[in-house]
Amino acid sequence: MSPKKNDDRLTEYRGRRDAGRTPEPVPGEGPLPRGDDDTFVVQEHHASSLHWDLRFERDGVLVSWAVPKGLPWSPETNHLAVHTEDHPLEYATFEGEIPKDEYGGGKVIIWDRGTYETEKWDDREVKVVVHGSRVSGRYVLFRTRGDDWMIHRMDPPADPDAEPLPESLPPMRPVRRSRLPRDRDGWAFEFAWGGRRLLAYVEGGRARFTDGTGRAVDGPARAGTRLGAELGARPAVLDGELAVVEGRETYLICDVPHLDGRPLLDVPYRQRRERLDALGLSGALWQTAPWFPGDGGAVRDAAAAQGLPGVLAKRLDSPYRPGEESDAWRFVPV
Known part of the structure; x- marks a missing residue:
């Protein structure tokens, strides 16, 4: 996950999308915009398999992970996070319906967005503090193998009074x-x-x-x-x-x-x-x-x-x- 040259950070992203068919932002080639590296977004993605896309603004792009079960609300459970291609900064505000025959086809909804602070960022570990309307706290993503990472909540449970689903409940x-x-x-x-x-x-x-x-x-x-x-x-x-x-x-x-x-x-x-x-x-x-x-x-x-x-x-x-x-x-x- 080392930074690439500015002119090829979005090559993979562009190569997977047809700007004439998808409503997603597909910026042309050229210098990447300069931001403050402090924006994050979580998008609920109703593709062939429902998942949540976690994206952090970093060096002019949104560094992205697909999280099949969403962000963990408690430090007791780690969730799989699959590193995906970098996305353009414009994607932080994208909501819409990607055509079913296109890459990632399905509905995209902004589930949460806000700001974040970086505590550590390298090829094997990303440690951040996020401030959103639905999720806040310290999280760490750590690489396990290839594009497979895990995400762990470092803070106490977001809702200390929340109870997990029962394993089994005989009906009344x-x-x-x-x-x-x-x-x-x-x-x-x-x-x-x-x-x-x-x-x-x-x-x-x-x-x-x-x-x-x-x-x-x-x-x-x-x-x-x-x-x-x-x-x-x-x-x-x-x-x-x-x-x-x-x-x-x-x-x-x-x-x-x-x-x-x-x-x-x-x-x-x-x-x-x-x-x-x-x-x-x-x-x-x-x-x-x-x-x-x-x-x-x-x-x-x-x-x-x-x-x-x-x-x-x-x-x-x-x-x-x-x-x-x-x-x-x-x-x-x-």
């Missing part, structure tokens, strides 16, 4: 009842889809799954990476059901027991559902399942009309109790 289960609750104002109602219960653990742009017993299983085909890309850098545990809807296998998400480093087990059902709805999870392979406070009778009639097995009645104030069968959740057949 409903009891079976023949009638809907009488106090319907205290309940919400969902469709029972008759599918397979799955919990998704989404982190670093990827998802893994467990079944109704908490055992690791394969998830819906192709859904793991795509669902991870939908949430980006937000870690979450999602509770749902894999069922066939309109002829297509779909992961129907109905709860979020853990989000953004916070367990939501003691948060009432109504608030968990509102937080889940705010995530806007909707794709070809997954959907946020609807919920209907109040009128369970109409939901039950609609379930019967669709040939579904029944409805789930859930108390609006109910916590999430992993592995428990609770009367706060009730399955009522049609």
